[in-house]
Amino acid sequence: MPEGHTLHRLARLHQKLFGRAPVVVSSPQGRFADGAAAVTGQVFKQADAWGKHLFHHYTGGHVVHIHLGLYGTFTEAPVPLGLPVGQVRMRIVGSEYGTDLRGPTVCEVIAEPEIADVVARLGPDPLRKDADPALAWKRISKSRRSIGALLMDQSVIAGVGNVYRSELLFRHQIDPYRPGTLMGQDEFDAMWTDLVELMKIGVRRGKIVVVRPEHDHGAPSYGPGRPRTYVYRRAGEACRVCGATVRTAELEARNLFWCPDCQV
Ligand SMILES: [Zn+2]
Numbered sequence: 001m002p003e004g005h006t007l008h009r010l011a012r013l014h015q016k017l018f019g020r021a022p023v024v025v026s027s028p029q030g031r032f033a034d035g036a037a038a039v040t041g042q043v044f045k046q047a048d049a050w051g052k053h054l055f056h057h058y059t060g061g062h063v064v065h066i067h068l069g070l071y072g073t074f075t076e077a078p079v080p081l082g083l084p085v086g087q088v089r090m091r092i093v094g095s096e097y098g099t100d101l102r103g104p105t106v107c108e109v110i111a112e113p114e115i116a117d118v119v120a121r122l123g124p125d126p127l128r129k130d131a132d133p134a135l136a137w138k139r140i141s142k143s144r145r146s147i148g149a150l151l152m153d154q155s156v157i158a159g160v161g162n163v164y165r166s167e168l169l170f171r172h173q174i175d176p177y178r179p180g181t182l183m184g185q186d187e188f189d190a191m192w193t194d195l196v197e198l199m200k201i202g203v204r205r206g207k208i209v210v211v212r213p214e215h216d217h218g219a220p221s222y223g224p225g226r227p228r229t230y231v232y233r234r235a236g237e238a239c240r241v242c243g244a245t246v247r248t249a250e251l252e253a254r255n256l257f258w259c260p261d262c263q264v
Contacts, residue, residue, distance in 0.1 A: 001052075001068075001069070001070050001161050001162070002052065002068050002072070002161070003052070003159060003160065003161035003162075003163060003164055003199075003202070003208070004049070004051050004052055004125060004126070004127055004158065004159020004160065004161070004164075004199060004202075005127065005159070005199045005200075005202030005203045005208070006068075006202075007049040007051070007052055007053065007054050007068070007159070008049045008127045008159075008199075008203045009202075009203050009206055010047070010049070010054055010074055011047040011048050011049040011054055011055075012047075012203070013076065014044075014047040014054075014056065014074075014092075014099070015046060015047045017076065017094055017096070017097040017099070018044040018047075018092060018094040018097075019044060019045070019046060019047070020043065020044070020045065021043060021044060021094060021095060022041055022042060022043050022044070023040075023041075023042070023043075023044045023092050023093060023094045024040055024041065024092070024093040025039050025040040025064075025090065025091070025092050025093075026040065026090075026091045026093075027088075027089060027090055027091070028084035028088040028091055028100075029084075029087045029088050029089055031089055031107075032089050032090050032107050032108075034109075035064065035090075035107065035108060035109040036090060038062055038109045039056075039058045039060075039062050039064060039109060042058040042059045042060050042062065043058065043059040044056060044057075044058060044092070044094070045057045045058060045059055049125075049127070050118070050119050050122055050125050050128065050158055050159075051122050051123075051125045051154055051158025051159040052067060052068065052154065052158070052159060052161075053065065053066070053067055053106075053118055053119075053122070053158075054066040054067075054068075055115060056092075057112070061111055061112045062109050062110075062111070062112075063109070063110050063111065063112055063114070063115060064090070064107065064108070064109055064110075065106060065107075065108050065109075065110050065114075065115070065118060066090075066101065066104050066106060066107050067104060067105045067106035068103075068104050068105065069103070069104060069105025069106070070105075071102075071103040072101065072102065072103045072104035072105065073101070073102055073103060074099050074100070074101050075099060075100045075102070076097055076098070076099045077097065077098060077099075077100075078096060078097055078098075079093060079094070079095070079096060079097060079098050081093060081098040081100070084100065085100075086102055087102055087103065088100045088101065088102055089101050089102060089103070089104055089107050090107055121154070121155055122154055122155060122158040123135060123136050123139065123153070123154065123155050123156045123157045123158050124136050124157060124158065125157075125158040125159045126157065126159060126160075126192065126195045126196045126199050127159060127196070127199050127200065127203060131196075133188075133189075133192045136156055136157045136188075136192070137185065137188050137189075137192075139153075139155070139156045139180075140156060140180040140183055140188060141180060141181065141183060141185070141188070142180065142181070143179070143180035143181065144179045144180065144181055145179065145180055146176060146177045146178060146179060146180075146251065147169065147174060147176060147177075147178050147179070147180055147183055148165065148169060148176030148177060148251050148256050148258075149251055149252045150180050151164075151165040151168065151169070152165050152252070152254060157195075159199065160195070162232065162254055162255070163208050163210075163227065163229065163232045164195065164198065164199065164202075164208070164210075165256075166229070166230075166231050166232040166256065166257045166258065167198075167208075167210040167229055167230055167231065167232055168191055168194065168195055168198070168210075169258065169263060170230040170231045170258065170259060170262065170263060171194060171210065171212075171230070172187060172190060172191050172194070173262050173263050173264065174187065174191075174263055174264075175258070175263045175264050176251065176256050176258050176263065177251075198210055207227055208227040208229075209227065210227065210228075210229060210230065211228045211229065211230060211240065215230070215240045215241060216228060218238075218240060219234070219237060219238070219240070222234060229257075230259070231246050231257040231258055231259055232257050233257065234246045234257060235247060235248035235257055236248075239259040239261065239262060241259070241262055242259065242261045242262050244259055244260060244261035244262070245260075246258070246259055247259070247260055
């Protein structure tokens with residue numbers, strides 16, 4: 001699933017490609033036909049993201065709210081775009097570029113004030129300048145749920161997915177099963193600062209970079225084109241730092257990865 005850095009990167013890209021000009025919006029597949037009709041021809045004012053939610057703001061007060069879910073993708077190309085391939089939910093065509101959105105979980109038109117309803121369910125987003133980490137700390141420090149589960153809860157911190165969750169806990173040597181109530185504030189503060197840095201790198205480079213240079217040797221990444229990780233998708237392999245066997249287990253329906261020796 002795309003993590004928050006992907007959405008912020010898309011927001012920047014769409015802002016650059018379409019910002020402050022009228023665009024033609026359609027739904028070749030038909031499932032977003034009414035939404036597309038509401039915004040087509042309007043000026044694409046701005047794009048921004050909060051966690052894994054993307055917002056396209058149009059003149060007239062309409063906002064297209066998108067959540068990619070597990071399978072959603074945007075594909076950009078110079079105009080003229082070819083005939084739509086596959087199930088294109090939304091096509092945006094600007095003066096020089098266009099983009100096709102396929103497979104999102106959410107693609108809907110909402111009114112500007114309704115954004116507040118969406119973000120009311122979300123915790124602070126490390127990539128937003130207005131993020132208040134104190135809100136996340138409040139939730140974590142009062143919860144008996146494991147820190148591994150809390151980090152994936154979008155109402156605690158918005159934008160963290162399984163890769164950043166697993167890798168952040170490894171980098172801070174924290175056992176993913178430790179209850180939130182047993183986290184120290186200094187530990188949380190250090191994790192938040194690190195997360196902001198890591199996710200900014202993710203936006204800048206368009207990929208997740210989490211392994212420190214001194215550990216970035218030995219085993220390759222878990223798959224072609226995938227990031228090198230300490231523990232994510234490395235179950236059964238040797239920890240890059242201590243050599244112990246990386247473990248995996250299911251936690252709240254998502255696979256968790258950790259080093260039982262490094263993380264306590
Ligand atoms: Zn280890």
